[in-house]
Each structure stands twice: as structure tokens, then as C-alpha cells.
Amino acid sequence: MDIEKGLLIVLSGPSGVGKGTVRRAIFEDPDTDFEYSISMTTRNKREGEVDGVDYFFKSREEFEALIEQDAFIEYAEYVGNYYGTPVQYVKDTMERGKDVFLEIEVEGAKQVRKKFPEALFIFLAPPTLEHLEERLIGRGTESQEVINHRISEARKEVEMMNLYDYVVINDEVMDAKEKVQMIVEAEHLKRERVEARFRKMILEAK
Ligand SMILES: Nc1ncnc2c1ncn2[C@@H]1O[C@H](COP(=O)(O)OP(=O)(O)OP(=O)(O)O)[C@@H](O)[C@H]1O
Numbered sequence: 001m002d003i004e005k006g007l008l009i010v011l012s013g014p015s016g017v018g019k020g021t022v023r024r025a026i027f028e029d030p031d032t033d034f035e036y037s038i039s040m041t042t043r044n045k046r047e048g049e050v051d052g053v054d055y056f057f058k059s060r061e062e063f064e065a066l067i068e069q070d071a072f073i074e075y076a077e078y079v080g081n082y083y084g085t086p087v088q089y090v091k092d093t094m095e096r097g098k099d100v101f102l103e104i105e106v107e108g109a110k111q112v113r114k115k116f117p118e119a120l121f122i123f124l125a126p127p128t129l130e131h132l133e134e135r136l137i138g139r140g141t142e143s144q145e146v147i148n149h150r151i152s153e154a155r156k157e158v159e160m161m162n163l164y165d166y167v168v169i170n171d172e173v174m175d176a177k178e179k180v181q182m183i184v185e186a187e188h189l190k191r192e193r194v195e196a197r198f199r200k201m202i203l204e205a206k
């Protein structure tokens, strides 16, 4: 895929850390100027979730057909369900020069790292694993069995945080939101400076 414009921002971290909560706070901010890529999943819709807003909900057969068609930038099977990032929306949005924000688990983030090493990778970490369990229980969307499975995945996932460009601890939602926004801003400034220096070098070489 040939994407020249727009920054790909990947927010990852264990289930229950607060990725969705932080992401919603970011997108409620009128100053936010990037776009959210809605994922596809085969998991059942939770109460209040809307198809095409929270996820595109698909059957396993539909999802597997899309895998065959190479329709995902990345996908992973997580605790018994598929989750994936549709390629077309990301490609079109970045080509329009807009940043795209992905909220995905760590296996998917690893695949994005391979395909887009220039993307920005942020790991959202809980203050402790106990906080994570409390948050999952508090959310009340999963059975205790699924929560236990997600916590056991989380133990492995937090070990991967050193592979990320930045780690943000989600202690207070608005603090974490601002840190993510500042990281994105800083990344743009860094890239603009590098590009300006590169242009200057080319002009000087002429
Ligand atoms: N900083 C925080 N302090 C306390 N509770 C929080 C904080 N951030 C999120 N929560 C709560 O934790 C629960 C899990 O949050 P959320 O659903 O955003 O996590 P997630 O990482 O998106 O989970 P998943 O990966 O399973 O989708 C929610 O009930 C949310 O209100």
C-alpha cells in the first residue's frame, strides 16, 4: 500500500485499560483533527452498541471471506472472536492527508508495525493489573470467565509495552487524553522539522 500523507496513530493496550474511554474523550474535543477507523468484529454486539458506529459487526463467515480478499491492514483472533482494521477506509483517509486513529489489541499493533514502521505507537497501561480487573468488572459487559481470559491476555500484553514509541498510564482519563494529544502534536512537529531539513539539504545540493 502506498500511503504518503497523514499519520497513522495506533493506541493499544490490554482490554479494560480505558482505550475506548480515552479515545471518546479525544474525539469529543473539537480541536481533534484526526479520524477514527471503525473496526470489524465477529463478537456479539453489547447493549447500546451500534453497527457502523462502535464496530462493523460481521459473522465469522463474512469476516473470513474478507480475510481472503485481503481487506484488512491487520486482524487478530482475540478471546474467541476476530477483530480487524478495514484497509480501504484507512488508505482513503490518509490519502486525503488526514491522520487516522486505530484502537486495537497488541497482536494487531505488531502487524501494523511491520507494514507501517513509520506509524506512531502508543501503549495505554493501567496503574496496576488490579485496576484493570476492577475496571473490567465495573464495566459489567463480560462474564467472569471472559474477564479472567482477558486478564490472562493482559499479563502477556503489558510485557510488550517496551515495543511502543510511548507508554501512557491511564490513571485519570483527561490526563491520559491530553498526553495522547500532546504525543501526536509533538510527532507532527518532529516530522515537519525533519521534512524542512530534508528540503533544505536538497536545495543546497542543487
Ligand atoms: N482512568 C480511569 N479510571 C477509572 N476507570 C476508568 C478509567 N478509564 C476507563 N475507565 C473505566 O474502565 C472500564 C473499561 O474502559 P474501556 O471500555 O474504555 O476500556 P478498553 O480498553 O476500551 O476495553 P476493551 O479493550 O475491552 O474495549 C469502563 O467502565 C471505563 O469507564
Ligand SMILES: Nc1nc2c(ncn2[C@@H]2O[C@H](COP(=O)(O)O)[C@@H](O)[C@H]2O)c(=O)[nH]1
Residues within 6 Å of the ligand: 013, 014, 015, 019, 039, 040, 043, 074, 075, 076, 078, 083, 084, 085, 103, 104, 105, 106, 107, 108, 109
Ligand atoms: N487487532 C485488533 N484489535 C481490535 C480491533 N478493534 C478492537 N480491537 C481490540 O480488541 C479487544 C477487545 O475489544 P472489545 O470491544 O471486545 O472489548 C480490545 O483490546 C480492542 O482494542 C481491531 O480492528 N484489530
